[in-house]
Amino acid sequence: MTLGFAYVIGFVLATTTALLTLLAANELPIWMWLAIFVPVLSAVQQRRGKGVPTWAGTLIGGLAIVYAAVTLQAMGVDALLPASSGALVGIFLARIVTRRTLKHDLQALLVSLLVVIAGAGMNNGVSYGASFVAYAVSIVWALVTRQLVEGAEREAALPFGAKLEVTLARRDIVTPVFFGASAMVSLVVLLSTTVLFVLFPRVGLGSFRLGQQGGLPSAVSLRGAPMARGTGAVVARIKGLSYTQFEQGLYLRAATYDRMNRDGFARNEGLVVTGGTQVARMAHRADARLYEVFMQPVADNRLLVLGPVQSITLLSGGGVNPLFATRQATIRPNGEVDAVTSAPIRYAVAGPTMLSAAEAGALAEQALDREALAPWLTVPENLDPRIAELAATLTASATTSSAKAAALRAHFGRGFEYTLDLPNGRAGDPLTSFLFEDKRGHCEYFATALASLLRIAGVPARVVGGFQGGLWDDEGQVAVFTADNAHAWVEWYAEGIGWVLDDATPATDRASTRLSGFGAMLEKMRRGWDDYVLDYGLTQQFEMFTQVRHGMRSLPVELPRLADKKTLAGIAACCVTVVAVAWLWQRRRRIDKRRVHPLAVVLQKSVSQVVGQPLAATRTLRDGVGEATRLLGEEHEMSHALHMALAVYERQRFGLVRGGLDDAPRAIRALRSARRRVSSGRPSAR
């Protein structure tokens, strides 16, 4: 491989993998994926000698900054990370397409490092890990070869220096040995990265936060995109459940939205903290269970739970520095659980799952305490009167809360359609538009509409945000929730029963899935990534050091136990193999060091075998072969093989003819087989 080509390959790979670390987060618009073709196209253009004008780079960079400004304007400061990442990608591409000198290339490579660092904030999936490893390997390659190309450029600038094109076309620099050495350097870089990652104490200060914070918004709105967009990234895993329980449908509660307005439901923080203790009861099944949750910090200091919580224990993670973080979770009257979640967290929960509306229908209800439940019965004053008429019509024959809920839920089964499009995002009254005109929407539409109708019908109701459905991993016996499972549903209140879970969103979108094949493999990788990388913290560091300490202490005790015959035989075999490999390697090195032609070595051995003594240092191989032939006779097979090998050797060694290199291995093989035959079958010529 020529030096120039090796460098281009390294540069393209490094920049492409850097882009992948960021784009794989799926936080940027899908069209930005086109960016990964830019390094290759730029390299092709450069090879053709056609440069991109500077104004094109300025345009790309400018557009990227405009994109960032527009994103910030539209989505607020929450979108700071995606917006700045988008701008960074644009600037990166601008540098790549307009690069003309090695200095520009170096700038692009340094920006690629910045892109990878930005990717760490945006993308915490296993895709980051894969891209990161590829990037680490390719950046080493790119930087090393760039350094050599820069040297070639400097040499070309000298009066008697070799021309740049000549040096770039040299094939003796990027040899297999160089390739192997670079691979070793990459390996060393990766290993030392791992060592630093493992050993650096996680005693953070927590002055600012970064990453997937506040994945659940402060309101469920009928005017925007779904509150939590699906990116496929795992947000939670639950251990301790059976598949049967999973199949019944799991709802991971995160936040409740109690205050109704014309656009949907919003959070009422005051109510969450102080109010509602009289009406805090949540309808639940009888089977209280203990389950363990691993959760990404997606719910803004809120823990995901399956229902009412009896007790909760924080196991690990959660804070930048677990030593300083409050190791307690607070259970709120509305069933929410608050804890510091600035980092992935793992906790154990004891408690039952929520009772579904169908199950609650069989239970007896009591009269509502309307005064205590007033916050959940309030509706905006200027609601379209048709909504009230609809609620009255639908619940005309229902007397209990569960009957009213069933009637209203049934209404959404007739002609309503689930879609992620925004059919009435610009409508003056989106709720009315959804109920009477479009009849299409995502889960937030259905939840808002059902909760609104319930309140109008006199049933206290609220919207709950969280995750629903999930994937079941048989191997790990784990229920996996991804961002795709983000969902909004309804809880309504029945006196004597409590808050009951209800969901009007068509069920086709919420089917539970069992992982298999590639999905299961991917989940296994993700789980490993989450357990050993994302969730790695001070606790794990303590555990690791403790284990190492215990291991060192117990070594004198454990070692004799291992000393059975099989183990000893295994150790002996390993030692013999290592010694043999080392001996062969050393031998090869000695030969290489002397720069002796391999055919000469075999010839020398063969002559020594025939003559019965080593070839004297003052004699040539031709002398040795002559003597061997005299002893064996001209017609002997060995003589023939020796002459053939000598001819090949002399042609290659002295003949200035580089062709016919394939003859050497053939001659070696022929000579060796002749030697074997001589030593085994026939008597020695002596």
Add this chain to the structure above:
Amino acid sequence: MRLITLWRRIWRRLWRNAPRQLRFTRAGRVVVGLALATGFAAINTGNNLLFLAWGLVLSGIVVSGVLSELALRGLSVDALLPKDARARLPFALPVRLANGAKRFAALGLEVRARLIAPNGKPEIAAAPFVLRLSAGAAHEALARANLEQRGKYTVDEIVVETMYPFGFFVKARPFKRIPPPAFWVAPRAVDVRALAVEVAGRRGSAAANVPGTGEDYFAMRLFRTGDDLRRIKWRRSAKAGKWLVAENEAIAGHDVIIELVIGRRAESGDVELAIATAGSLAEALLERGTRVGLRGPGTMVPSDLGAGQAWNILRALAAMDPQQPNLGGVVGRSTTLVAVCAGDAAVHADHIVRVGGADEEQVA
């Protein structure tokens, strides 16, 4: 303040004598900045992926240090001192670079020789980039410079630098020898072709005391095959009973002694120009086959012929101290004295060449 100055001095001395010297490139500064920023972000956010990225940046820095050390550790350097260095002419100091490492090739090497001029001013001679020096291989790099002054230069140190592998840092390994090797730089060359023609044309001639093609009788000798028969002295031959031929004496041009005379008020530039003129004139005359000698402040080189004599004279001029008094001596009749004067020195000579303020002057 005094403490700070002292500390700076100590630090500079320690730095200069350190076995390795390190300095950042622009990319290196950016990488270190990124490392600091990423570390700050990682510690503050607790984001493990930032720790991972931080680990990558730090590993890059550490591995860069280790690999550059591997590239430099096995090297040995030897300067092959030049014998023909001239001031103000491109000068090359051959530096033999050998990689004694068993396995690792040294990549991306730059060689710089730090030379100390006679006035104590450092000069840098830089060699071309060595792309690759395989394990066990040697390479001769020519460190080039343009030296301003004549005199004795010492090779203070030879520094081998590498930015390998990533170009974040320039790591330098200085090689020093005690005592530092030294070489002489001859005075610069000036154009004296016209002057040399004139001096050679007017230097006069005398019998050379060897047989030749002159007109005066020199000696008799036995006839040898091939001698012109007309040269046989018949009467002497008859008397001696052998064939004898007469030989004439050769005529040779006068030796030239170049005397360098430095006036009391001569400016240093004029002195150097006078020295350079003397050297160049000697070279030009020697090239024309003239025997040339030199007299000057504290210096005397007897007349002789050939390229060796040219370097004797240039070497003497390189070492010449203009403050020394001129060495006296009698100039024979068969010698032409050419005085090269700087300043207002009063001198008697066959030719007087004044350099500096006045034009060249010749006195018969």
